[in-house]
Amino acid sequence: MSKEKKKMSLALKIFIALVAAIVAGLLMVNHASFATAYIKPFGTIFLNLVKFIVVPIVLFSIMSGIISMRDIKKVGSVGLKTVVYYLCTTAFAIIFGLLGGNIFKGLFPVVTTTDLVYEAAEPTPFMDTLVNIFPSNIISPMANANMLQIIVMALLIGFSIILIGPRNQKIIDGVNTLNDVFMKCMEMILELSPIGVFCLLCPVIAENGAKIIGSLAMVLLTAYICYIVHAVIVYSITVKAFGGVSPAKFFKEMMPAIMFAFSSASSVGTLPINMDCTEKLGVDREVSSFVLPLGATINMDGTAIYQGVCAIFIASCFGIQLTLPQMVTIVLTATLASIGTAGVPGAGMIMLAMVLTSVGLPVEGIALVAGVDRIFDMGRTTVNITGDACCSVIVNNLEKKREAKRA
Ligand code: ASP
Secondary structure (H helix, E strand, C coil): CHHHHHHHHHHHHHHHHHHHHHHHHHHCHHHHHHHHHHHHHHHHHHHHHHHHHHHHHHHHHHHHHHHHHCCHHHHHHHHHHHHHHHHHHHHHHHHHHHHHHHHHHHHCCCCCCCCCCCCCCCCCCHHHHHHCCCCCCCCHHHHCCCHHHHHHHHHHHHHHHHHCHHHHHHHHHHHHHHHHHHHHHHHHHHCCHHHHHHHHHHHHHHHHHHHHCCCCHHHHHHHHHHHHHHHHHHHHHHHHHCCCCCHHHHHHHHHHHHHHHHHHCCHHHHHHHHHHHHHHCCCCHHHHHHHHHHHHHHCCHHHHHHHHHHHHHHHHHCCCCCCHHHHHHHHHHHHHHHHHCCCCCCHHHHHHHHHHHHCCCCHHHHHHHHCCHHHHHHHHHHHHHHHHHHHHHHHHHHHHHHHHHHC
């Protein structure tokens, strides 16, 4: 009970920090350079600490999870359910984005497109993304915090520990102890999250405050309506139907992670808090330690929604009417693009180039939305991590049922 109380109070502290950051940011709209120079660095320090702990947490918690499952088939079953859920919900998300874009299209501003310049980065082809999942050495996945490669590494080493049989006791103890050490380290870092949230969000509001009420307000509002509709409809229904958890309880326990994602715009950075929240929702570590890092890398429902809304907006600015087959193409490419998007701030905007190109829209159109990308990003990251958590609750419940049946 006292533990519960302590955790509640951290959520409240984060909430207060969030509100304080919005108020302070709005007061500093005319002194944005001060906020950027002196407040943002503390946010960056906090985010660095979180990123520092993410790699060992993912590596050791997946290994420790596999060792405790002692069953390679179970890992396969968890993996399959996870990927199916991620793909289906992302397809829904992009459909919501396109629907919302079409419904509100009439209210979007028509911005002149003659002087637009945007240098699109070369998007990574899908086959390269596939190849890049597999690490070619043991150091670079950790040095570059490449989550998919770390997951592959942890799976291989974890399976090997199981397969060497009785000789593995010492290494099992070692992995479990290291896992405990990094978890403790993470707990200490998370205690600082209210300060982190304040220092990350305040400069963003100070820099962008005026833009929120600027000409793109309707496009931003449309994206946020779609984010909320997707979260309320898809996550509430699936978490109740397949996860056996009431939507009210789910969103309540998820609040710290939601607020952190909103402030940091990084799914990977939110990973430790997300693990903490899903644990409170009753998800076993062995499931969350696999499902969440995978989701932070490949499951981006919010990003998919954003790409749908922006594609419609950019098309309307160029006076192009998207046809139904083009919209279907957007559903497919945005699903792939969201898989290829890294869980870091701004990554979704780079992948928007791939979506626009697939239907022949000019990539320079990205310049229309680039100025307010951070505001889109805060919402899409929040949806991204909520989808990951929802999946972990569902997979955990389905696995428990499967085991009960087998027993
Ligand atoms: N910032 C997002 C995330 O971390 C990715 C994106 O830019 O869409 O989930």
